[in-house]
Amino acid sequence: MRELTYREAIREALREEMKRDPKVFLMGEEIAEYGGSYKVTLGLVDEFGHERVRNTPLAEASIAGAALGAALVGMRPVAEIMYIDFSFIAADQIINQIAKLRYMTGGMVKVPVVIRTQGGGGVAAGPHHSQSLEAIYAHIPGLFVVMPSNAYDAKGLLKSSIREDNPVMFIEHKKLYGEACEVPEEEYLIPLGKGEIKRPGKDITVVAYSRCVLRALNAAQDLAKEGIELEVVDPRTLKPLDEDIILSSVQKTGKAMVVYEACRTGGFGAEIAAIISEKAFDYLDAPIKRVAALDSPVPFNPKMEDYVLPNEDNIKAAARELMGK
Amino acid sequence: MPEMDAAKLKEIYATMVRIRFFEERAITEYRKGLPGFIHPSIGQEAIPAGVCAFLREDDYIITTHRGHGDIIAKGARLDRMMAELFAKETGYCRGKGGSMHIADVERNILGATGIVGDGIPIAAGVGLGCKMQNLDRVVVAFFGDGATNSGAFHEGVGLAAIWSLPVLFVCENNQFQQSTPMRDYTRLTDLADRAKAYGIPGITVDGNDAIAVAEVARESIEKCRKGEGPILVVGNTYRTVGHHMGDPGTSYRSKEEVEEWKKKDPIDRLRRQLLENKIATEAEIEEIHNATLRELDEAVKFAQESPEPKVEEALEDIYA
Numbered sequence: 001m002r003e004l005t006y007r008e009a010i011r012e013a014l015r016e017e018m019k020r021d022p023k024v025f026l027m028g029e030e031i032a033e034y035g036g037s038y039k040v041t042l043g044l045v046d047e048f049g050h051e052r053v054r055n056t057p058l059a060e061a062s063i064a065g066a067a068l069g070a071a072l073v074g075m076r077p078v079a080e081i082m083y084i085d086f087s088f089i090a091a092d093q094i095i096n097q098i099a100k101l102r103y104m105t106g107g108m109v110k111v112p113v114v115i116r117t118q119g120g121g122g123v124a125a126g127p128h129h130s131q132s133l134e135a136i137y138a139h140i141p142g143l144f145v146v147m148p149s150n151a152y153d154a155k156g157l158l159k160s161s162i163r164e165d166n167p168v169m170f171i172e173h174k175k176l177y178g179e180a181c182e183v184p185e186e187e188y189l190i191p192l193g194k195g196e197i198k199r200p201g202k203d204i205t206v207v208a209y210s211r212c213v214l215r216a217l218n219a220a221q222d223l224a225k226e227g228i229e230l231e232v233v234d235p236r237t238l239k240p241l242d243e244d245i246i247l248s249s250v251q252k253t254g255k256a257m258v259v260y261e262a263c264r265t266g267g268f269g270a271e272i273a274a275i276i277s278e279k280a281f282d283y284l285d286a287p288i289k290r291v292a293a294l295d296s297p298v299p300f301n302p303k304m305e306d307y308v309l310p311n312e313d314n315i316k317a318a319a320r321e322l323m324g325k
Numbered sequence: 326m327p328e329m330d331a332a333k334l335k336e337i338y339a340t341m342v343r344i345r346f347f348e349e350r351a352i353t354e355y356r357k358g359l360p361g362f363i364h365p366s367i368g369q370e371a372i373p374a375g376v377c378a379f380l381r382e383d384d385y386i387i388t389t390h391r392g393h394g395d396i397i398a399k400g401a402r403l404d405r406m407m408a409e410l411f412a413k414e415t416g417y418c419r420g421k422g423g424s425m426h427i428a429d430v431e432r433n434i435l436g437a438t439g440i441v442g443d444g445i446p447i448a449a450g451v452g453l454g455c456k457m458q459n460l461d462r463v464v465v466a467f468f469g470d471g472a473t474n475s476g477a478f479h480e481g482v483g484l485a486a487i488w489s490l491p492v493l494f495v496c497e498n499n500q501f502q503q504s505t506p507m508r509d510y511t512r513l514t515d516l517a518d519r520a521k522a523y524g525i526p527g528i529t530v531d532g533n534d535a536i537a538v539a540e541v542a543r544e545s546i547e548k549c550r551k552g553e554g555p556i557l558v559v560g561n562t563y564r565t566v567g568h569h570m571g572d573p574g575t576s577y578r579s580k581e582e583v584e585e586w587k588k589k590d591p592i593d594r595l596r597r598q599l600l601e602n603k604i605a606t607e608a609e610i611e612e613i614h615n616a617t618l619r620e621l622d623e624a625v626k627f628a629q630e631s632p633e634p635k636v637e638e639a640l641e642d643i644y645a
Contacts, residue, residue: 051457057483057487061476061480062477062480064446065446065449065481069450069452075457092477093443093446096443097438097440103421105421105428106642108417108430109435141643142643145645166644
């Protein structure tokens with residue numbers, strides 16, 4: 001089967017959905033000829049024109065607000081916020097308007113808005129271009145939060161997000177854009193709210209999403225040589241969360257670790273840990289481990305950045321501890 | 326009197342009366358113990374009545390926390406509005422929005438926001454959606470003068486301007502940002518000057534002169550419809566009551582100032598014009614008043630007799 005990078009798979013999802021439905025259009029900063037900061041939308045303007053691939057001013061509140069307005073009158077906008085760090089400028093529109101309008105009108109309107117953005121560290125981009133802020137959006141009722149960890153998932157989840165009648169925060173990871181995997185030519189969708197076991201294992205359930213899935217898979221490979229078998233569970237969407245896949249894995253392994261790239265305190269992994277503790281406590285034979293970033297902004301210095309962000313060694317150390325080794 | 330047919334002038338008058346009487350009745354009902362609070366627009370009615378007089382049914386509006394007037398002017402039902410104020414199941418938002426969030430999608434009233442300025446970029450998006458689908462429609466964003474300092478105003482008007490969207494930005498300038506007077510929050514004396522920053526027309530109008538507002542609106546709406554939008558219209562007016570139910574509106578302005586503005590009441594003014602120009606008779610005016618009062622009695626009865634929503638409905642309309 002052919003392989004596509006995460007970047008190419010997202011672009012293909014956009015292209016296919018734009019071809020399928022003339023109401024789908026893109027808006028965001030530098031997304032036309034320039035192709036977006038990470039070149040995800042490169043070439044789409046040639047195919048669909050400036051009417052449907054719209055460069056906007058550097059004004060994120062208007063990007064999100066206008067996406068909502070267009071959705072209210074029948075369009076299906078996919079708005080790009082270049083870095084999730086910039087989403088705070090749009091956050092009022094996202095949180096107070098986009099997430100709530102259907103609710104506060106008693107269900108009178110539909111809000112088919114996708115906000116595509118990307119986060120995460122690993123490229124020495126410093127404190128304003130490296131954050132992992134998914135917990136903020138997952139905290140808001142009404143928003144779907146999708147965080148794909150590979151190209152195949154990214155394509156299927158983005159297509160489903162564009163067809164969803166409710167708002168979706170589609171959060172990509174900048175370090176995944178170049179990662180490739182098999183992506184079939186034929187069309188497929190991945191439903192929102194369905195996780196996947198990325199590697200089966202009997203000893204420890206490791207719940208990870210976005211780039212942390214890769215870290216967990218790398219760690220699992222190394223640990224297998226030591227006789228420790230990780231089961232890597234990727235929820236793929238944080239809202240709604242596939243609790244069943246997480247809980248049934250914990251019931252099998254009796255040990256749980258949550259890995260996330262956001263700061264440890266208040267991160268979405270803390271919510272996952274709380275759910276496991278509430279609903280699978282009787283199956284646990286050790287405390288749940290959290291492997292996350294240190295509670296720090298993401299520093300520029302690459303060595304400092306590596307020090308702050310969670311890595312394979314942290315996962316392996318936590319696993320050995322859980323196994324009493 | 327400018328050229329405008331008698332029926333249209335009477336319609337504008339009736340709209341103002343509906344807004345005024347609705348809010349006065351709402352205040353009475355609040356004093357009897359409705360939950361929450363409302364932001365009345367008493368004194369400002371000429372702007373929504375004048376602007377909406379020349380909107381088509383399929384045109385859109387978006388408004389604010391002080392939006393009863395705009396919503397009524399666009400044709401919303403008083404009984405369902407009142408039921409929303411009563412937090413009832415039959416309210417426009419089934420009791421989940423309240424006074425600050427009334428919408429009526431059938432009448433293209435796309436909602437009201439409690440965050441000052443937020444409707445402005447949304448309206449730009451509605452205009453974009455209309456333009457992209459070749460819909461021959463105009464959207465009006467109503468907002469107060471306080472909103473003109475928000476980033477959302479700057480971003481939203483800017484976006485509508487670069488894309489030439491069919492949006493009429495209507496600033497209902499009551500000259501106070503809640504309690505802070507204009508001189509304390511801007512160096513401008515004419516808020517329409519802000520239009521220059523976006524390269525679009527900015528028009529100032531006496532917001533207590535319903536006919537003047539309607540004339541400006543008619544022309545501006547048609548321009549927007551022809552692709553000459555967006556346009557900023559600033560109607561200068563005055564809220565003769567407090568910011569909300571808990572504010573008597575006396576600590577930040579003099580009684581004399583309020584009394585001066587009451588003398589410029591837009592409803593009294595249009596009534597005089599209608600009578601002096603023999604467009605309407607005293608009897609017709611009285612019938613407009615009485616019909617509105619009857620409608621409001623019905624609306625309050627409807628609201629009182631409507632069921633409360635089930636508390637479990639709090640979890641409906643949430644999909645993630």
